[in-house]
Amino acid sequence: MRSQFLTVASISGFVALSFTQSSTPSLEDVLADTENLSSFNELLTTEFSSLIANISNQQQSQQYVTLLAPSDSAFDRLGSSSIFADNSTEAIEAFLNYHIIPGDHQSSTVNQSFGFFPTRLDDTTYTNVSSGQRIGFVKQGDGELIIVSGGGTRSSAERTDIYFSGGVMHVIDSPVLPPQPFIQAAIPFNLTGFLGAGYQNQSLAEFITQARDVTLFVPNNIAFEKVGSTVTSIDEQSLSSLVNYHIIVGQGGPFYTSSLINGTVFTSVQGQNITVRQASNSNFVNSARVLQTDLLIANGVMHVIDNVLNPNGTGAVPDPAVGSQAPAMTGTSLADTPFTDIIPSLTSTLSIASTTSSTGTGVTGTGVTGTSSTRRASSTRSSSTGQSTQTGTAPRTARDGAIMGGVIAVWMFL
């Protein structure tokens, strides 16, 4: 009986396997046969074949992966001031791993509200988010699949649901970018008041950047200006305490928008609680309104708020009827953002940061344009357009993409 059972089981196992393999193409075939993927294909096949082997052939559906494949023009837009600038295998592997998401995320499974999912990027040189740095998926009203990555980068899927034996592939119009450390990510979003306040204390600055699984509620610069006289007059210990009141570490986080549920209480690093409330289609933290959500950073996520939180005023509640919430502490305003002069060696790039994304989702355009000299991925591309020159693809954002690329290069290689 027993041996008969085993025989049947192994035969049916064999049948199932060969069925899968014969009906779904291999990743190699899919990469080679999909139009406008030559850069990605060449990069993978010439230098990262072990990565292909790893995701090619999942024998069990639970191990399926979703592969985001940047198109050739997406690679062109990455430019020279980018991940590829130093030809570092480690950095490029991290970049590629960020394009691999465990799980079978067919476009039909993506929701109209943001979902953040772990990727294969878990190298602590690049991320301190447990189980892998996250990436955001959302489906727009028109059905378009949007992917959100570091720096508010927003990629859209040009072609979706291309199946291979190890999962599903979507072709994207710009590469997804591994989120930067807070120190770099703060600058293009004008969050330098909070950054500078953290820098008053070097060990606090390091903590913010490197602690695992952080959620930051970051007051924007206007918020720091409004209470400028107070925050600049308190002693160093009080300022550290104030900064720590905006930070949540661990506790099951990082906490993306979907976790910001009405009435949720988080315990801050400072020790006291902060309370999330929802009203009039907005999220509030204590009495501060959340202006932008889900900006990814190397060690978690940040949400931008319109007021500095006060650890001596934990009971502050919002007035949802009022657009701009009253400050949670007294003080007179300053014309300039306090603390920004403290930020070491990054001050020179401050003036270059440009537009903000105005939506609650915190997504902006790609920010990955730059010059046209793509490094290796396009060297042998046989294309009728000839070279890997910029094909006139305009940046999808008002933000200066080259600067973003430069900042990324800085953190990845220093």
Ligand SMILES: *[C@@H]1O[C@H](CO)[C@@H](O)[C@H](O)[C@H]1NC(C)=O
């Ligand atoms: C491939 O790229 C060319 C040139 O950019 C474009 O005209 C064509 O539509 C692309 N093909 C697909 C399937 O996206």
Ligand SMILES: *[C@@H]1O[C@H](CO)[C@@H](O)[C@H](O)[C@H]1NC(C)=O
């Ligand atoms: C693929 O890589 C992942 C992550 O590095 C590892 O956990 C997994 O065991 C590998 N799978 C195969 C089939 O090599």
Ligand SMILES: *[C@@H]1O[C@H](CO)[C@@H](O)[C@H](O)[C@H]1NC(C)=O
């Ligand atoms: C980049 O590095 C790879 C692997 O180390 C090497 O094969 C390739 O020639 C290098 N490319 C350039 C442009 O230096």
Ligand SMILES: *[C@@H]1O[C@H](CO)[C@@H](O)[C@H](O)[C@H]1NC(C)=O
């Ligand atoms: C989509 O939303 C439903 C209901 O909120 C949830 O159960 C499901 O996990 C979500 N799917 C994804 C892929 O986020």
Ligand SMILES: *[C@@H]1O[C@H](CO)[C@@H](O)[C@H](O)[C@H]1NC(C)=O
């Ligand atoms: C992650 O944390 C470790 C220390 O635990 C640190 O050495 C590393 O630089 C951090 N990674 C990033 C991207 O900040």
Ligand SMILES: *[C@@H]1O[C@H](CO)[C@@H](O)[C@H](O)[C@H]1NC(C)=O
């Ligand atoms: C600096 O920050 C560290 C880490 O948060 C904290 O332990 C220390 O007390 C702070 N120092 C001052 C003077 O506030």
Ligand SMILES: *[C@@H]1O[C@H](CO)[C@@H](O)[C@H](O)[C@H]1NC(C)=O
């Ligand atoms: C909070 O209260 C303590 C004790 O009175 C004081 O030392 C500290 O400066 C206050 N912090 C702020 C931000 O006002």
Ligand SMILES: *[C@@H]1O[C@H](CO)[C@@H](O)[C@H](O)[C@H]1NC(C)=O
């Ligand atoms: C913070 O909230 C937790 C859980 O809601 C509660 O147990 C704790 O007493 C609160 N801490 C303070 C300082 O209010």
Ligand SMILES: *[C@@H]1O[C@H](CO)[C@@H](O)[C@H](O)[C@H]1NC(C)=O
């Ligand atoms: C949030 O909770 C408060 C207190 O329980 C309640 O009054 C309010 O209506 C809730 N808001 C939403 C949007 O459900």
Ligand SMILES: *[C@@H]1O[C@H](CO)[C@@H](O)[C@H](O)[C@H]1NC(C)=O
């Ligand atoms: C940053 O501030 C500058 C100067 O106030 C402004 O022009 C720019 O739009 C702001 N950018 C963001 C992302 O808020």
